[in-house]
Amino acid sequence: MVRDIVEVLIENLGVKLEESRIEVLYSMKQIQLNYYPPCPNPDLTVGVGRHSDIGAITVLLQDDIGGLYAKHNNDEEWLEIPPIPGALVIFIGDTIEILSNGKYKSAEHRVRTTSTKSRVSVALFYFPKPTEKIGPLE
């Protein structure tokens, strides 16, 4: 699935890359299990502070608690990404933003906790090989 996503994104830039060159862009993987305990005063806590992911693509599975927000078009407003049963959230990371010379944006996102329920999420980060030089594709 990640290969298909990256291939389509690169194809849409009008760039032709060999399969092997595309593959190194997402061949490193890291899994992260996040647990957010309930917090009596969520407004005073940072679940995960605002950030964008550094890799190529992030695949995220969140539970049904909610609290994930992303910035849309650099608006002031945070847009909630509601949990949908069975759905995965896909984030474009900084690597793809750089490769596309800014055509694709690495969305800033954050997580808020709630006062009553804990939250769990599973994030799969796909990175380029550490030896890969990342710059705008030509």
Ligand SMILES: O=C(O)CCC(=O)C(=O)O
């Ligand atoms: O817990 C989440 O829904 C997102 C976590 C996150 O943004 C991250 O681990 O980079």
Ligand SMILES: [Fe+2]
């Ligand atoms: Fe993230």
